[in-house]
Amino acid sequence: xxxxxxxxxxxxxxxxxxxxxxxxxxxxxxxxxxxxxxxxxxxxxxxxxxxxxxxxxxxxxxxxxxxxxxxxxxxxxxxxxxxxxxxxxxxxxxxxxxxxxxxxxxxxxxxxxxxxxxxxxxxxxxxxxxxxxxxxxxxxxxxxxxxxxxxxxxxxxxxxxxxxxxxxxxx
Amino acid sequence: xxxxxxxxxxxxxxxxxxxxxxxxxxxxxxxxxxxxxxxxxxxxxxxxxxxxxxxxxxxxxxxxxxxxxxxxxxxxxxxxxxxxxxxxxxxxxxxxxxxxxxxxxxxxxxxxxxxxxxxxxxxxxxxxxxxxxxxxxxxxxxxxxxxxxxxxxxxxxxxx
Numbered sequence: 001x002x003x004x005x006x007x008x009x010x011x012x013x014x015x016x017x018x019x020x021x022x023x024x025x026x027x028x029x030x031x032x033x034x035x036x037x038x039x040x041x042x043x044x045x046x047x048x049x050x051x052x053x054x055x056x057x058x059x060x061x062x063x064x065x066x067x068x069x070x071x072x073x074x075x076x077x078x079x080x081x082x083x084x085x086x087x088x089x090x091x092x093x094x095x096x097x098x099x100x101x102x103x104x105x106x107x108x109x110x111x112x113x114x115x116x117x118x119x120x121x122x123x124x125x126x127x128x129x130x131x132x133x134x135x136x137x138x139x140x141x142x143x144x145x146x147x148x149x150x151x152x153x154x155x156x157x158x159x160x161x162x163x164x165x166x167x168x169x170x171x
Numbered sequence: 172x173x174x175x176x177x178x179x180x181x182x183x184x185x186x187x188x189x190x191x192x193x194x195x196x197x198x199x200x201x202x203x204x205x206x207x208x209x210x211x212x213x214x215x216x217x218x219x220x221x222x223x224x225x226x227x228x229x230x231x232x233x234x235x236x237x238x239x240x241x242x243x244x245x246x247x248x249x250x251x252x253x254x255x256x257x258x259x260x261x262x263x264x265x266x267x268x269x270x271x272x273x274x275x276x277x278x279x280x281x282x283x284x285x286x287x288x289x290x291x292x293x294x295x296x297x298x299x300x301x302x303x304x305x306x307x308x309x310x311x312x313x314x315x316x317x318x319x320x321x322x323x324x325x326x327x328x329x330x331x
Contacts (some may be wrong), residue, residue, distance in 0.1 A: 046283065053304075055279070133311065
């Protein structure tokens, strides 16, 4: 290989539109299925951003709305991505349904598209994002699904919301 | 998972379904027997059972208690429940009521994942039976929830 040639690694991924302003990426193997208009069941007193489940392959699968986490309008459940995650190696996979604005998109991510955190990156998402890259001039966040389904993250969001309420009331 | 076994009471509120162990179920009555009273709590009235007036609650599909007496007409039955911790008795209005033995019926049951839970959580898990999903709970949880400080916020949110 000539000295001046740079080896760029690439990997296949799925890009999911979680919100009009926010796209996430998952590695190809963690995406199980894309489904449309499933039967949704409400869990009325669960956390606001995850208070619904679907019955998927005979399992109750939590449905998460990242748009609500980002402080925007709730999405309907027209488009859902079922993703698998593990909290530790050897664990039997667990599943999560993520509400989407549109269908999923397959992309190839190259190392040289990685980018730094923008200054205005939402605080709500920072604990669950592993890296960022650009795709067709859009910022895509690579998320860790296990972190998204963690009690610590739920508590972090509650604390963040309280801080924001306090800051508003102090004004 | 063993939070609900044996015979269970399946209770339809409006469009929401609850599953409670039959051991915690006291009796079943008609909603027409409920005496409307505004006692300042969250109850819609009281139901006389064995010489005692049991507080009676109507929970809507967001699990928020309501004291609108017109709601009594929408409910056909009321079910008496007993808490284990304090041996308190109370009554819940419902539209339908059924008892099934889980050992004899095909069903799916799962605990609610920890990250979905709030601090005071009424729902412990989900039960699927004959294409309906029931929220698994207990009288202790229901009474805790009704007495919860968070309830005012939930009622405000619901009214908004």
